[in-house]
Amino acid sequence: MLIKPRLADHKVVGFYIGSILTGLGGAMILPLLTALIFREWSALLDYLLSGLLTSGLGLALRLLCFTKKEIDWLHGLTIAALFWLAAAAAAALPFFLGGNYASYLDAFFEAMNALATAGFSLARDLDHISAADNMWRHLLMFFGGQGIVVMALSFLTLRGAAGFKLYAGEAREERIVPNIISTARLILQISLVFLVAGTAALTLILRWDGLSWTQSFWHGLWLFMSGFSTGGFAPHSQNILYYHSWRLEIALLFLMFLGVLNFRLHYAVYTGDRRELYRNIETVVLFCSFLLAFFLVCAGLLYFRVYPGLGAALRQGVFLLGSSHSTAGFMTVYAGQFFREWPQLSLLALLAAMAVGGSACSTAGGIKALRIGILFKALRQDIKRLLLPPGAVSAERYHHVKDYFLDDKVVRGAAIVTLLYLTVFGLGALAGVCYGYPFLPALFESISAATNAGLSCGIITPGLPVGLKLIYLLEIWGGRLEFTAVLGLLAYGWACLKGK
Amino acid sequence: MRKIIFILLLTVLSLAAQERSSGELLALPREYDNIPTLYRGEVIGDILARGENVWFNVSDGENAIGIFAPRRLAAEIQTTGKYLQRGDTVEILGKFSRACAEHGGELDIHAAQIKVLARGYALARPVSKFKIILSVLLAGVVLFLGRLDWQRQGRFMK
Known part of the structure; x- marks a missing residue:
């Protein structure tokens, strides 16, 4: 029998959403300080107002929904799914007040893209937005890359398994250390160490490339937040093309590579286990997939003479492949150039790379290398079973920090999520076609949205029809949470309607 | 030349x-x-x-x-x-x-x-007086709510 959630259940959801919203409102102090440094008084006021509104709403929810009840699995999923919507709604406030977005929906789209590390932008004039807005866009990406709930868990003290239920709701199931709060804090610490080192490196590169020291620092900080979080935002409308710098492209490729790796792998390497880098099933899958896509991308670009010479083809091909495989979505070509100039072979390789994405428990999106690896292992096991005599036992193992036996439950989990992604890719493409776009560009944009890559072939612009904006928003939100939390929210809603 | x-x-x-x-x-x-x-x-x-x-x-x-x-x-x-x-x-x-x-x-x-x-x-980016007044009012509300929340948390921790 379906049990209808009671008032106490709604209170649990409301209390935790309130707690995280209070924190998000507090985080607006950072763009506010940026506005103060740049003397952007109008923007400063927008962040003050938005921060107060968000914190006020969060505190009101905490007071109204105060409860001692423990979180269960459905609460965890519902909180994660609803919180991502509430966070995007609150984070969109300063964007909307700033007047650089045509509507609140566009500002919401921007905020969701930042949080989900997708990277599509609907800003009307990105080249004239405030430094505070740029700080907020990139900061949201940094929060979203690590996971908002992970960030919140780092500062919360939760008892029992409550923390894990929230953590798992945000499409994270892996623990670096047994305690989930310690895992969240480790993720934050790893990210902060990289933040300092990465910002310093990017600042030096940008200074070398002709920016002033001040601008080099700010752009370095923002590009780090975006690159490590595999987000893809940049402070200007031309994205990475703005800098005209191969040095920066190499540095960003390295950052994207760091972002694509599992935080467990970072920790294993940090604790001295360097062999994990080439033994882990995820790095093996990522390496093979990148290599295959690299040959296809370059073969297409060279055969069809898209670029003048091997050097140019390699520079553009490798950067955009790295950007799509890591689901960062940085661009060094204009959106329209993809379908006007790139051959379909290279585009298909980019699509496949985006679909595979990065590692589980990383900042990257996509189906994830772990699931692809597990499905390949399962396929190999089935082929082996066909070749072995009847009754023979065949056990398949995979290495992911530890050795695991491949069991049906793991394969089923990987297959279901993969199937969900493929279905969403198809439905998103169908929606694009229904709105009059050709199939391949519609598929490209749909895969890019659902995997939170953010590479665009030019469909997603401020003039996009509202219906398609909503569909892409659903894809971005669902894809970031790997659909589990969204299904949890639907189950919660269904239980509210039909439960007894 | x-x-x-x-x-x-x-x-x-x-x-x-x-x-x-x-x-x-x-x-x-x-x-x-x-x-x-x-x-x-x-x-x-x-x-x-x-x-x-x-x-x-x-x-x-x-x-x-x-x-x-x-x-x-x-x-x-x-x-x-x-x-x-x-x-x-x-x-x-x-x-x-x-x-x-x-x-x-x-x-x-x-x-x-x-x-x-x-x-x-x-470029002129005028500061809205309405937003200033609203911010002051909201700051008061947030401080009040924050104090209530603090007191409630304190009681719960005891």
């Missing part, structure tokens, strides 16, 4: 060049590849010094395109577009490249002449 040749070349280039918008250049890049182009727009962001040359980006409102130019040509540019200012409006005469062989396949324009058509100016 070199100066005369340069002026002659520039004259030929300006006669051959046609004004194109970024939309036109991006829509038909192969058609306009390696031909003299006139491009107008606002200088945005930063001017990136690279030895004797500079990079800067010019937006015509639709897209921004990278301009590569000798440093002395860009010396005329005084203001670049940002949040609080509109950049100089310039007219670039140069060679458009769909995929520049010199710059790793980037789409760019190598400028031979830069003309400042209009100077940039400060």
Whole structure:
């Protein structure tokens, strides 16, 4: 029998959403300080107002929904799914007040893209937005890359398994250390160490490339937040093309590579286990997939003479492949150039790379290398079973920090999520076609949205029809949470309607 | 002698060049590849010094395109577009490249002449009095709610 959630259940959801919203409102102090440094008084006021509104709403929810009840699995999923919507709604406030977005929906789209590390932008004039807005866009990406709930868990003290239920709701199931709060804090610490080192490196590169020291620092900080979080935002409308710098492209490729790796792998390497880098099933899958896509991308670009010479083809091909495989979505070509100039072979390789994405428990999106690896292992096991005599036992193992036996439950989990992604890719493409776009560009944009890559072939612009904006928003939100939390929210809603 | 040749070349280039918008250049890049182009727009962001040359980006409102130019040509540019200012409006005469062989396949324009058509100016971003009043009121509400929450948490912890 379906049990209808009671008032106490709604209170649990409301209390935790309130707690995280209070924190998000507090985080607006950072763009506010940026506005103060740049003397952007109008923007400063927008962040003050938005921060107060968000914190006020969060505190009101905490007071109204105060409860001692423990979180269960459905609460965890519902909180994660609803919180991502509430966070995007609150984070969109300063964007909307700033007047650089045509509507609140566009500002919401921007905020969701930042949080989900997708990277599509609907800003009307990105080249004239405030430094505070740029700080907020990139900061949201940094929060979203690590996971908002992970960030919140780092500062919360939760008892029992409550923390894990929230953590798992945000499409994270892996623990670096047994305690989930310690895992969240480790993720934050790893990210902060990289933040300092990465910002310093990017600042030096940008200074070398002709920016002033001040601008080099700010752009370095923002590009780090975006690159490590595999987000893809940049402070200007031309994205990475703005800098005209191969040095920066190499540095960003390295950052994207760091972002694509599992935080467990970072920790294993940090604790001295360097062999994990080439033994882990995820790095093996990522390496093979990148290599295959690299040959296809370059073969297409060279055969069809898209670029003048091997050097140019390699520079553009490798950067955009790295950007799509890591689901960062940085661009060094204009959106329209993809379908006007790139051959379909290279585009298909980019699509496949985006679909595979990065590692589980990383900042990257996509189906994830772990699931692809597990499905390949399962396929190999089935082929082996066909070749072995009847009754023979065949056990398949995979290495992911530890050795695991491949069991049906793991394969089923990987297959279901993969199937969900493929279905969403198809439905998103169908929606694009229904709105009059050709199939391949519609598929490209749909895969890019659902995997939170953010590479665009030019469909997603401020003039996009509202219906398609909503569909892409659903894809971005669902894809970031790997659909589990969204299904949890639907189950919660269904239980509210039909439960007894 | 070199100066005369340069002026002659520039004259030929300006006669051959046609004004194109970024939309036109991006829509038909192969058609306009390696031909003299006139491009107008606002200088945005930063001017990136690279030895004797500079990079800067010019937006015509639709897209921004990278301009590569000798440093002395860009010396005329005084203001670049940002949040609080509109950049100089310039007219670039140069060679458009769909995929520049010199710059790793980037789409760019190598400028031979830069003309400042209009100077940039400060953009007004007025501070709303309504937002100030609302912020003060909200600050009071948030402080009150924060105090209530603090007290409740304190009781719960005991």
